[in-house]
Amino acid sequence: MKTVKFQLEPLTCPTCIKKIEGALGKQTGVQEAKVLFHSSKVKVTFDETHVEVETLRTIIEKLGYPVLSEKIA
Incomplete structure (x- = not known):
């Protein structure tokens, strides 16, 4: 398993x-998707x-949220 953090606008x-957690959660291979609203990050x-x-x-x-950066942990 790997973890990636996306920084959004x-x-x-x-x-x-x-919306974001639901779409990512449907993807095969995703164990957990968590949106950190106040910091605009997706883990x-x-x-x-x-x-x-x-x-x-x-x-x-595709959901309309531009990704500014990503970091694999």
Whole structure:
């Protein structure tokens, strides 16, 4: 398992949390997706044999939330 943290542009509403966590949670290989609303970060724990970081980034950006940076922990 790996963990990646995405820094997003500032989030404006709490419903963003459910939208992002829900979309990432449906992706095969994602164990946990957690949005940190006040810091506009998304922390995703995933199985790198089933999903790539770029796929996770694409999911977030397709929802309309630009990713400013990412850091794999």
